[in-house]
Amino acid sequence: MKRSLSTFYILLIGLISLAAIPPCHAFDLGEHLSINGFLSQGYIKSSGNNFLGDSQDGSFQLNEFALTLNSAVTDNLRLGLQLLSRDAGAEGNNDVLIDWAMADYRWHDWLGMRFGKVKLPIGLYNQGRDSDFLRPMVFLPQSIYDENKRTLVVAAVGGSLYGNFSLGRSGDLEYQAYYGRVDFRGDSGQARGMEQLATRIAQMKHLGAVTDIEADNRYVYGGSLVYTPPFDGLRFGVSYFTGQTDFDFDLGAARGDAQGTMKDFVVLSMEYSAQKWTVAAEYTEQTGDREVLGSDIPDGRSQGYYVQLCYHLLDQLGASVLYDVFYADKYDRDGSSFVAQGQPDFLGWRKDLGVGLHWEINSQWLIKAEYHMVDGAALQLPIFNPEGVERDWSYFVLKTSFNF
């Protein structure tokens, strides 16, 4: 803990020192090396339920700091690295990690290859999810970009193929495909969710207490297609993801194991951008399947969708509205399977209505403020509320970001 914090402060001081050098732009070190980065700090306050951490008391555990290095070695070859330190309530703890690091070889416009740790193209926004200033609201819609599942879907060590094809007068088609393994962190929402589930199963089977959980991702693979029609501002996307992770833990005198699979995670996307406004809508389904201490726990096929509208009232001031819906099981939208297990039905859904403002002070500084009203407690909310969850809750977020 102490070590990670000191590394974090060294990085923070380094970033601030770099940013303090006028002018505050990217640093081009000669022809081939550039340094960029960003810092963001937020405050979250919720009522009714905790979200991501102890947010009911108000929390500043909401930040990202990144340092990005890029080098265009030749016309075809690029080397890049991004270090990221983040804190999102119970997850992150400002450890400095490699966010992505790759050799990118572009053979033709229609074929390039990336090797190393690559960001995964899920939906239209997953690859940019850690950069707060790239989106109108602080959190991406949770029905698709669930913060608790971030570890499994954000990046993988392996490789990807990418490129784009011209379809002539019909537009363009971009593709990405990847295969790799994820460095699975013990403090991730999924590991904590698995620990909670394993504890419940172990109690039912009269086994010991679950401690010392270790996660080992076996594989992730998937891809995306983005079609840009010859109509300015419009694009459509479809993406696919499947991943499997093994878990191992202590049960007092014995060891126990579990396996979690997130499969056939499909996202259909649409975005339209005019000069003053952007509307985005995405739809998703995914199947969760967990096997814990020999018991099969099918999580069913979840379903989610959202619509987000962002309008620029002034050049620097934008307003956003989000309606985001998630069902834990598309065939059980009223949560009756939870009731059958003696749990509240509203664990089966999460409906988030959010409104927000973002003010772009200049091309580098941004401030956002937003308020969300939520009905339902799906998406792992019990992890952060061991005393019980409430159906109706809300959260307020204030965040500022700087990038160079």
Place this chain on the structure above:
Amino acid sequence: MLPNRLILIFLLTLLPTAVAAADFAVVVNKENPVETLDRNEVKKIFLGRKTFWPNGQGIDVVLQADGEVHQSFVLEILHKSPRQFQMYWKLALFSGTGIPPKQQPDDQAVKAAVSADPKMIGYIDIRQLDDTIKKIQLK
């Protein structure tokens, strides 16, 4: 009378933000054999989707700092606002999928960069054209 004025003012706010129009020219190095480009090809070049010249050499892109020429170019060719264009490249930069093109402060600096690099493409105020660079005909 007053309501009509208010309605008129309200309607005016719905119109696209007026930008200072400047005639621009897309320019390349004089050694570059390319004479014409489709507007959609230029768009793809500046969005990083077309990265090679027909002879197989990589394309080096140079941008101008925000000003009349830059605003006219990104609006007319890329159909984006300067802010949207900037965000497009920041997304590529911070997600590891690309490096934003370098930027020069004015027409003179763009001309100097293009005349020194046979693989470079840029845009300048059309009144600043001279024989140090070559204008591309847009189809």
